[in-house]
Structure formats: structure tokens, C-alpha cells
Amino acid sequence: MKFSEKFNHLKYLEVDEGILRGLKPVPCTMCQKPTVFIDICAEAPFCSDECMRDFYIQMWEGPSEI
Numbered sequence: 001m002k003f004s005e006k007f008n009h010l011k012y013l014e015v016d017e018g019i020l021r022g023l024k025p026v027p028c029t030m031c032q033k034p035t036v037f038i039d040i041c042a043e044a045p046f047c048s049d050e051c052m053r054d055f056y057i058q059m060w061e062g063p064s065e066i
Contacts (some may be wrong), residue, residue, distance in 0.1 A: 003037040012030045015040065030054050 003019060010021040018040045025034035029044040030051035038045050039052055042059075045054040 003035065003046065006049070007037060019046075 007016055007019055007021060012021055012023050014021055019038055020038045022036045022038055022045075025036050025054075026045045027033070028035045028047040028051050029042075031047060033047045034048035035045050037047065042052075043053065044055065046055065051058055
């Protein structure tokens with residue numbers, strides 16, 4: 001789910017489920033789409049649950065081999 005939908009109630013610098021809302025859009029760590037949401041644990045911007053999940057899978061399992 002896109003964080004812009006899931007956390008649309010958050011105001012600047014509010015936190016919910018470990019996600020902080022920033023002010024200025026920056027590229028998502030995984031897909032590069034603009035986002036204002038930052039995962040506190042990874043200290044990285046993410047635009048959706050899917051991008052954040054993929055990041056943690058790569059971090060814990062390593063890059064997939066083709």
C-alpha cells in the first residue's frame with residue numbers, strides 16, 4: 001500500500017508504525033519515486049509497504065542472483 005494513502009493523516013514530523021513524515025519529497029530508496037515518508041529503523045525514504053519490504057528482504061537475504 002502506498003504510504004501517501006496509508007499515512008495521509010500524518011502531519012510533518014509525526015510518526016506512526018515507525019514511519020516519519022518529512023516535509024520535502026526525496027527519492028524512494030527502492031523505486032526512486034518522490035516520497036516524504038521515512039522509515040525510522042532504516043533511516044531511509046520509502047513510498048510504499050512493498051518498497052520497504054523489498055529493501056529489508058535485500059538487506060537480510062542479500063541481492064538475488066540471476
